[in-house]
Structures are given as structure tokens and as C-alpha cells.
Amino acid sequence: MFSVLPLLVGLVFAAASLTPSLIPRDWLMQGLLVGGSLAAGYVITQFVLALWRALELPVLKGRPARIAHALLAVPVLVVFGRGVILSGVWQNSIRSRMGMPDLEVNNTAKMLLLALVVFLLLFVIGKAIEALFHLLRLRLARYIPARSANVLGLLLAALIVVTLTRDGVVNGAMRIADGSFVAAQHLTDPNVAPPTEPWQSGSAVSNSVWDLMGKPGRDFVLGGPRASAISAFTGRPAKEPLRIYIGLAQDRQPEARAQLAFAEMLRVGAFDRKVLVVASPTGTGWMDPASYDALEYIHGGDVATVAVQYSYLMSPLALIFETEAGLDQITALMRLVYEHWRHLPAEQRPRLYLHGISLGAWSSMHSFNPFQMMNEPVDGAFWVGPPFPSTLWRQANAARLPGSPFVLPEVDDSEVIRYASQFQPPDRSGRPWGRLRMLFLQYASDPIVFYDPTSLWRAPEWMREPLAPDVSPRLSFTPVVTQLQLTVDMLVSTSAPPGFGHTYHAHDYIDGWISVTDPEGWTATETERLKSICGQNGKYGCENR
Template sequence: MTGQKFMSEVSVLAILVGLLLAAASLTPSLIPRDMLFQGVLAGASTAVGYLCMRFFLALWRALEIPELGGRPARIALTILAIPVLATLVFCISQARMWQNSIRSRMGLPDLEATSTVKMLLVALAVFLVLFAIGLAVRGLFRILRDRLARYIPARSANVLGLLLSAVLLIVVTRDGVVNAALKVADQSYVAAQRLTDPATPAPAQSWKSGSAPSEIRWDMMGAPGRDFVESGPSRADIEAFNHRPAQEPLRIYVGLAEADHAQRRAEIALAEMIRVGAFERKILVVASPTGTGWMDPASYDVLEYMHDGDVATVAAQYSYLQSPLALIFETDSGLEQAEALMHVVYDHWARLPPDRRPKLYMHGISLGAWSSMYAFNVFQMMNEPIDGALWVGPPFPSTLWNQANSARDPGTPFVLPELDEGRVIRYASQFAKPLRSGKPWGRIHILFLQYASDPITFYAPSGFWRAPVWMHEPKAPDVSPLLSFTPLVTQLQLTVDLLFSTVPPPGFGHTYHAHDYIDAWAAVTEPAGWSEAAAAALKGHCGQGEMLGCANGS
């Protein structure tokens, strides 16, 4: 394509709209972005703005509505370009400072001064690639329009050609590119999870899942399950820290490859629990893993320390994909598995004499929190309620979480609500402890642990056209005070935040810190003799790196 022909394909008005959105994309969101990803976002924002304006102009012309042309059009574009370019230059000059306003709150180093130039180059490259794709789509529209014009009026051919090209693009993208990419991702995760390190044989201890007498096959457990079963504190570790007798914590995990159906995996888990004596422990946790099957050691390790190892935890895998992908493409799998596991465990637990059964809790982080909430059947449990639940980083579509937020006490913030004075449901963050009110908790202890900077929790599907509720409130300490709303752009920013939600250090974004799990589990399970001194000692133990809990593999 010659330079003259290329310029003839460019709409100056659409470029100006794209540059305006690019400028807005430089403002901060929830997750800090280095300038590489900021460049990708700016380039994509430019392309989205350009596309929307071109679509509007195409529709305008398809309807044969008169438009401004010639010298008046050039004058109008010049007048419009001045504030747009001034805004862009201002935003570019502030981009580094805006990102640093988030990074400083998360203890991250400031970006280098040269990062802005790199960002601009990346943005230009991304826009040009997307622009070339747009030209191909436009060519498709012209072919369809010209073919249709042979049989129907030109105006109808324009409109119908535009609609048909849009439908074809959606079908090819969704059923072709996306499905192919998903298949490759799924196969790669399957292969990665079934790799067994030859140096890591099945457990020798008979009470461990995957051992010789176990109901669960070690080679079918998957890497996340094997890590969960083999890691964590031993009885000796717990006794050395607490200076009192302890038990070996029980960890039961059923891999996705163990059986084809969720119900069968749940039944295998129950049989294993009965075999190892899980229902004879003081604390029993029915956990739902993240999309990949990962179990956050920050949570389970601290719970076992604070209860002297008298804990049994059971989980069943339902996917191989990262949580954001599993959330979109394998939603029902997680819900079905969590419901099946909770049903069989609860039924067995409820049949035990009340004085001979453990305290029963539900738990999950990220997509695991959503599926665990789905399995919380209040009608089934009304007569024999469980003891509580800890749900961490609940994804934004979670029905129970949304219902609780909608019922929050007037005047309490969306990111940290209060509900019925905390009688049943409470919220906590890294800056707000669960028991901060000092008021008594009810029979069931339900706690949502969530960070205001977590996009998995505070992503807003309506961000295309209106600001999320939490943007109208005073900003939390881990959120930049400079965060603002821009239609379309805010949605793109939050989407990028979703993909990079675990980039921040522990204690921010979607990376939950062991320290916050300690306060959460202590409030929910009420360990005997627990004190602030005990909490401080356990937090110090974690801080010395003697305990897992500062990684995130959702």
C-alpha cells in the first residue's frame, strides 16, 4: 500500500478519538503496569477508539446522512485536534507519575525515566498491528457489500454488509481463534500437571493421599495436588513452634484425572477422609481450589499451626486452567465439583453425633471462593448449620457475595461493607481486621477477606459505560487516589488488571498474604488460648520464610 493510499484509509476524526482514549488509558487503575503493558493498553485503547468512531461513521454513511466536508471539515478537525493533542501530551508527561502513585502504595520501586519512550513505541506498534487487522476486516465488509449490492438496494447492502462482517468476525474470533488458543492452553496445562518428578515418589506415610493404601492415585493427582499433600508443616514443625504436642495435619486431594465425573471424585474424597480419620479431627475444612487446582499455602499452613495440626482439609480439582480462563470457559465445572464434594461431606458429617464431629468450615480463594459459595446450601444446612466459611478474593460474579453487598448497612463502603452489625457475615482486608468492631459474632462465622486493589473482586462489567460503585467512594489505602473513570477505557484497564492481578507483592491485588490469613482464620475458627501475642509470633514465623504462603498460583 502506497503512502498516499494508506493516508486515504485513515480517518483523522477517528484517530483523534483513539488518541483521546489512549490518553485516558495512561491514568492509574488497580494494578500497577510497567511501561511495556502500558504501551499495549495505550495502543489497544487507540485502536478501540478508532474502531468505534469508524463504525459510527460507516453507519452514518450507510444511512446516507449528509456530513461535513471540504474546508469546513478541515477547520473543525483542526479546532478539535488542539485540545485532544494537548490532553495527550499532558497525560504522557504524567503517565510515569501516575503509575508510581500505585507502586509506592505497594512498596514497588518507581519506574525509570526512560520507560515513557518505550511505552510510546510499544503503543505505536500495537496500534499499527490492530490497524492492519482493521483494514482486513474493512476489506471483508466491502466484498460483502459489493456482492449484496447486485441483488438489493445500495443502502440496504451497506447496512447488511456491515452486520454480516461483524457477525463473521465474532464467529471466527470466538469459535476459531479463542477456541484454538483455549485448546492449546488446556493441553499445555494438562501436560504440565501430569508431569511427575521421578525424584518425588508417592508418600510412604499411609495416612497421606496418594500412598499405597490410599483411595487416591498419586500419578492422577496432578502437580498442584501433590504439592499440597507433600508440603505444609509436619507435626514436628508445629510442636517446635508451639512448644506443645501436635498432630500430623491431614490433607486429602483428588485430582481431576482421578475420575471423569465430579460426583465420583467427591465419593473418592469421602472414602479417603473416612480411611484416614478426617472426621475425628477438631477442624474440618472443605476447600475449593483455584482454576489450576492450586491450594494457597498461605492459608492452610497457618490454620494448621494455630490448631496444633488437629486439622483435616479436603479438596477436589475441577480444571487445569488459570482462574480467569476457567471463570469464562469452565464455569460450570467448578460449581459442579464444589457442590458434589460439599454434599457428600456434609451428609456424612451431619449424621455423626454432635459431640463427636469436627467443626466444619468452607473455604476457597479466587474461583475457589466462588464455587465454594455456590456449594453453600442454606436450606440443606438450616437445621444443622456448619460452623463458618472463609472466602478470599471472591470473584465479582459471585452471587452470594453480591447479595451480601447489596444488603450492606447504609453508609458503609462497597469495598469493605458492614452487614447487620456483623452478626453472621463480616468483611476484612489487609487494613481492617475481622474483629475490629468488638461486637459478638453469631453461631455461624462467615468472612470475606478482600483487598480493594483486587480486580478479580472489583472488576465491573458495567465499566464500559458507567463508573463502578467503589469509584465513587474514598479510595482505600492500596488504591491510587488519582484513579478515575473513563467510558470504554476503564473497562480495558480493569481487563488488563484481571490478567495481571497476581503481579503485586503479597498483601495487594490478588496476592493474599499469610498475615491476613492468620487474622481471618483466628476470627473464624477461634483457636483455644489464641492471643495477639500468638498472632504476632505466627506472623513473624511466616515472615522469616519458614512457612509457605507468599506465592500465588491461581
């Protein structure tokens, strides 16, 4: 039933998939990855053999083939067995760096059983595809030479599978996922009443409709510190922070949602604040309280933040299937805000910053138009966990100084663009900032940032350099398998504890905001005090105890 050579190659792929990558994997994700890698090696080898036979090239048969398979089987089984034995050690080499407990020893059996189930399921699907190939080549052989029929049948089978998968299975799954997220967005807790203060989004006089705001927006509007908590922390008078949010359900058109947000900004006096932040949410519309809480403490509540939701999907899914949604939304909003801001008297207008996390960072970067803003630039930008396709981020990386690491580059004299991580603060060089301050916060263990499509056939650039402290020294490159590992890493990127992977810690937001916004009169003592109430006990936001 099984072909021996493809199975042996699949076992090599499976053994390689047991090595560590960027995010620790539990037995469930490891089992899915091992089964998928085994199937990938099997299918790739079968495809090569099918193409070989289709071209009617010579192959080993009979006793020579059995001897060759037996000779190959011994080292392959040794390699796979070694991988299974060491898999726990390899995973713990990441977990220890992230402060996570070691894996339980009884997980190996569950992992192997799941891998077998996944492989068998994929194998059955593969046999169905093989049957399709044979059907097509036999039909074509009636009209064209056998060799041409074999090659064309193989290509047609591949095209049919790709088309059905993309347009049928994937799109159908996306419609189901999108519908479930839409339903979840409208599950309003009856115990959570709309805001009553007129300056809050979702209140009775607001342009933002509470029931259409979605749970991420409601959490953002109701969360965060009030003026009394900020004043208790700083010992100085504080203002109520303004949080403006428009939900995706409020209008189908991004321009209309942007107009509503802009009208809300004018209504509540957002342009009268000291600091104005145009923020882009993550794919689901989530606004990380670790970032916004910290900023409001740092500036005594004299902050207005505006955001508009553009998707219901998680960022990795929205990145693939709703690529333009976030770009269109933040561009429409930024155009309105910037045009109004730049016509205000320079001495009266707020300091204007762009901000985004994850997919929000990518879309926020897209709204930064240097040709439009060259004469009147914004004050700065703070982008966190920028996804790997981000054009501006890639351009900045390409301009890094020779010898500076790919995961934490240095660009020119660091006057305009800086990078920071949990181990390297933004002001570590001691050099002064210029007029415009743009900061990227990224962790070397974040696969959303450092996924590389070319890892299908070559090691990513960051893997060819000395590895960062949050990356396992056991990490290694294997064609195809590394691509699968990084794909799985992206799916579970937020399962890492705060300060690793795609889970950004409040302490790093604090350092970032202080560096980018340069708060007047702020002291190092206040920084440490703020860190003591932010991101504690696994919570995202800040609590003034």
C-alpha cells in the same frame, strides 16, 4: 491511509489508558493497553462513521473537514503528550502504596513503541474487516436498496467477526492453553517421591494416585508444617495435619472424583479431627499455603482439609471458559461430606468450614446451600478474593448498611457476615459472632473482586466512593477505557506484592482463621509469633525458625 477523526479519538482513549487503575503496569502491559485503547477508539469511531454514512446522513467534506480536524488535533495532542509525561508519576502513585520501587524513566520509549506496533497490527485486522463489510454490502446491493444493504452488510460483518473470534481463535487458543497446562500438570519431578506415610494422599495405600494428582496437588500434600514443627511452635503436643487431594486427571466425572475424595477422608479419619475444611482450589488446582499452613498451626495440627481439582486453567480463564466445572465439583464433594457429617453425633463430629480462594471462593459459595443446611448449619466459611460474579457475595453486598463502603460493607450487626481487608481486621467492631461465621477477605485493589462489566459506560460504585489506602488517588473513570484497564488488571492481578491486588498475605489469613474458627486458648502473643514466621521474604507459607 488513516482516517483523521478516528485517530484523534483513539489518541484520547490512549491518553486515558495511561492513568492508573488498580494494579501497577510495567512498560509491557502499559504498551499493550495503550495500543489496544488507541485501536478501540479508532474502531468505535470508524463504526459510528460507517453507520452514519450507511444511513446516508450528511458529513463534512473538503476544506471544512480539514479545518475541523486541525482544530481538534491541537488539544488532543496536548492531552496525549501530557498523559505520556505523567504516566510514570501516575503508575508510581500505585507502586508507592504497594511498597514497589518507582518505574525506570527509560520505559516510556519502549512503551510507546510497543503501543504503536499493537495499534498497527490491530489496524491491519480492522482493514480486513472493513474489506469484508464492503464485499458484503456490494453483494447485498444487487438484491436490496443500497441503504438497507449498507446496514445489513455492517451487521453481518460484525456477526461473522464475533463468531470466528469466539468459535475459532478463542476456542483454538483455549485448546492450546489447556493442553499446555495439562502437560505442565504431569511434569513430575523425579526427585520428588510419593509420600510413604499411609495417612498421606498419594501414598501406596491411598485412593489418590500420585502421578495423576498434578503439581498443585503434590505441592499441597507434601507442603505444610509437620507435627514436630507445630509442637515446637506451640509448646504443646500436635497432630499431623491431614491434607486430602484428588487430581483432575484421576477421573473425568466430578461425582467420581468427589467419591474418591470422600473415601480417602474416611480412610485417613478426617471426620475424627477437631476442624474439617472443605476447600475449593483456584482454577489451576493451586492451594495457597499461606492459608492452610496458618490454620494448621493455629489448631495444633488437628485439622483435615479436603480438595478436588476441577480445572487446569488459571482462574480468570477458568472463570470465563469453564464456569460450571468448579461449581459441579465442589457441590458434589460438599453433598457427600455434609450428609455424612450431619448424621454424626453432635458431640463427636468436627467443626465444619468451607474455604476457597479466588475462583475457589466462588465455587465454594455455590456449594453453600442454606435450604439444605438451615437446620444443621456448618460452623462457618472463609472466602478470600471472591470473583465479582459470585452470587452470594453480591447478595451480601446488596444487603450492606447504608453508608458502609462498597469495598468493605457492614451487613446487619455483623453476627453472620463480615468483611475484612489488609487494613481492617474482621473483629474490628468488637461485636460477638453468631452461631454461623462467614467472612469475606478482600483487598480494594483486587480487580478479580471489583471488576465491573458496566464500567464500559459508567463508573463502578466503588469508584464513586472515597478510595481505600491501596488505591491510587489519581484513579479516574473513562468510558470503554476503564473497562480495558480493569481487564488488564485482572490478567496481572497476582503481580502485586503480597497484601495487595489478588495476592493475599499470610497475616490476613491468620486474622481471618482466628476470627472464623475461634481457637481455644489462643492468645494475641501467639498471633504475633505466628505472623513472624508466615509470609516472610515474599514466601507464601509459614516457616518455623
